[in-house]
Amino acid sequence: MDTVKDALERTAATLSSSLGEVFADLGKTASAVVDAAAAGPDLPPRSEFAFLKAEFAGLIRRHSGLIIGAGIAFAPGSLAGSPQWLEWWRAQPAEEPRFVTHDLNPDSLNYYDYSTREWFTLPVQTGRPIAVGPYVDFGGINSSIITLCVPALTKQGTHVLGCDLPLSNLEGSFLRALGIMEPTVVLLGANGRVIASNSPRIATGTLLADEDRAAIGTTLEVTPEGTGPLPWTLVALGA
Amino acid sequence: MTIPSTTLDLLLLLRGSEPEGLGRADQVSYQIETAILMGILAEGDRLPTESALAAELGISPITLRQSLASLRSKGLIETSRGRSGGSVVRRQIDLSDSELRNKLRETSTEALRDLGDMGAAIASMSARLAADRADAQNVQHLEELVRRHREAADERLRRRIDSRFHVAVSIAAQSSRLTAAQLQLRAELMTIWWGQPGPDDGATVAAEQHQAIVDAIRKRDAEGAASAAELHSRAETEYLIAQHLSLTMLPGEGA
Numbered sequence: 024m025d026t027v028k029d030a031l032e033r034t035a036a037t038l039s040s041s042l043g044e045v046f047a048d049l050g051k052t053a054s055a056v057v058d059a060a061a062a063g064p065d066l067p068p069r070s071e072f073a074f075l076k077a078e079f080a081g082l083i084r085r086h087s088g089l090i091i092g093a094g095i096a097f098a099p100g101s102l103a104g105s106p107q108w109l110e111w112w113r114a115q116p117a118e119e120p121r122f123v124t125h126d127l128n129p130d131s132l133n134y135y136d137y138s139t140r141e142w143f144t145l146p147v148q149t150g151r152p153i154a155v156g157p158y159v160d161f162g163g164i165n166s167s168i169i170t171l172c173v174p175a176l177t178k179q180g181t182h183v184l185g186c187d188l189p190l191s192n193l194e195g196s197f198l199r200a201l202g203i204m205e206p207t208v209v210l211l212g213a214n215g216r217v218i219a220s221n222s223p224r225i226a227t228g229t230l231l232a233d234e235d236r237a238a239i240g241t242t243l244e245v246t247p248e249g250t251g252p253l254p255w256t257l258v259a260l261g262a
Numbered sequence: 263m264t265i266p267s268t269t270l271d272l273l274l275l276l277r278g279s280e281p282e283g284l285g286r287a288d289q290v291s292y293q294i295e296t297a298i299l300m301g302i303l304a305e306g307d308r309l310p311t312e313s314a315l316a317a318e319l320g321i322s323p324i325t326l327r328q329s330l331a332s333l334r335s336k337g338l339i340e341t342s343r344g345r346s347g348g349s350v351v352r353r354q355i356d357l358s359d360s361e362l363r364n365k366l367r368e369t370s371t372e373a374l375r376d377l378g379d380m381g382a383a384i385a386s387m388s389a390r391l392a393a394d395r396a397d398a399q400n401v402q403h404l405e406e407l408v409r410r411h412r413e414a415a416d417e418r419l420r421r422r423i424d425s426r427f428h429v430a431v432s433i434a435a436q437s438s439r440l441t442a443a444q445l446q447l448r449a450e451l452m453t454i455w456w457g458q459p460g461p462d463d464g465a466t467v468a469a470e471q472h473q474a475i476v477d478a479i480r481k482r483d484a485e486g487a488a489s490a491a492e493l494h495s496r497a498e499t500e501y502l503i504a505q506h507l508s509l510t511m512l513p514g515e516g517a
Contacts, residue, residue, distance in 0.1 A: 191370030223504035226375040
């Protein structure tokens with residue numbers, strides 16, 4: 024018989040396996056960055072990492088149902104000639120991904136100081152892969168996303184590779200894997216925000232209300248293979 | 263009959279709701295199609311003369327003729343020549359159930375929630391201001407729309423009157439920007455599925471909520487009007503998300 028626990032385990036397994044594949048791919052590219060940094064000069068120019076364009080294009084293509092963009096944020100001061108450098112690629116229908124321009128001018132109103140964003144600081148601090156969000160990336164994507172991040176530890180500093188996962192892409196696989204409307208099941212991010220739920224009352228991107236938090240019954244952590252546990256939790260309310 | 267200037271005003275306010283990347287002629291076709299879809303323009307309505315309409319829309323007569331030609335080819339309008347000539351709306355647009363269902367399945371919970379947040383902001387502020395500013399005629403018009411919504415014979419008609427009601431609240435607020443925002447939001451909602459046709463509890467609840475909004479506006483109770491409108495918007499959003507969730511979870515149907 025299909026218990027609530029079965030449904031949660033099935034959903035966790037589906038999410039873990041899709042996310043695990045993306046994390047593994049991102050990890051390979053991170054290793055290539057580490058190798059290139061070790062082989063190059065002490066203060067390499069951007070051109071040392073020109074090979075990443077094709078790497079990210081491949082990554083975006085392989086996971087096109089899930090992610091809409093990927094890229095790398097270099098540790099500030101780690102490249103010759105660029106105090107900060109963010110190289111991000113966005114998927115385009117039936118075309119090669121396009122380069123996303125971010126405003127890296129500190130004097131500008133739209134300055135996108137990635138070195139202060141959580142998706143950059145967390146992997147740098149912990150040295151481990153992590154899923155950040157959901158959050159609305161104003162100045163970046165401008166819609167609610169989760170960023171899967173992997174650090175690349177080099178002699179010049181820690182760069183962060185990441186990819187953007189819109190909540191809308193995750194929702195379908197969550198609902199179909201879960202397959203039940205009762206009881207209410209919620210997938211929570213580390214920041215306590217709702218990533219997905221099967222209840223119309225509990226909307227994505229919002230914080231779980233106190234009375235719902237008090238009703239949490241069965242709980243299961245989502246753990247993709249090869250990485251530590253995500254800070255994600257599946258909870259069933261009242262069961 | 264020739265459409266009244268208020269209808270033309272609503273048509274003009276739809277500008278900006280078009281998908282990106284359309285040429286000017288296609289934008290105007292889109293505006294007119296949306297107005298027909300929402301019931302702002304009804305079967306038998308006569309559009310102003312080409313030169314008058316082009317001037318109102320701020321486009322050249324040539325561009326307008328292109329728009330009208332495309333509407334004609336879709337069978338939405340009919341144009342006759344001569345002194346009493348001009349374009350007349352020929353039929354009502356109804357999206358098919360499967361078109362609406364696909365749209366709702368493809369629209370994510372997050373997008374629906376975001377649309378609902380915006381809708382609640384527009385509706386509650388419109389109702390709040392309408393409580394202060396609506397005159398007797400505005401209130402009478404709102405009462406009339408509430409009655410027509412309650413008595414609507416089919417779901418499609420009910421949806422159109424529902425849109426008209428919400429736009430009328432923004433008009434009663436005497437705010438052209440809120441009216442424009444409300445219109446564009448309602449136009450978007452009209453393209454999304456609204457459940458099985460036929461009267462059900464949902465329609466009764468919506469009718470009671472509409473009545474509560476108008477009652478508060480009539481009593482000049484700004485706070486009450488705002489909270490009644492917000493409650494109604496939230497209920498609409500939850501209803502849409504519930505439909506989206508069950509469509510997504512439904513096995514089969516090529517999902």
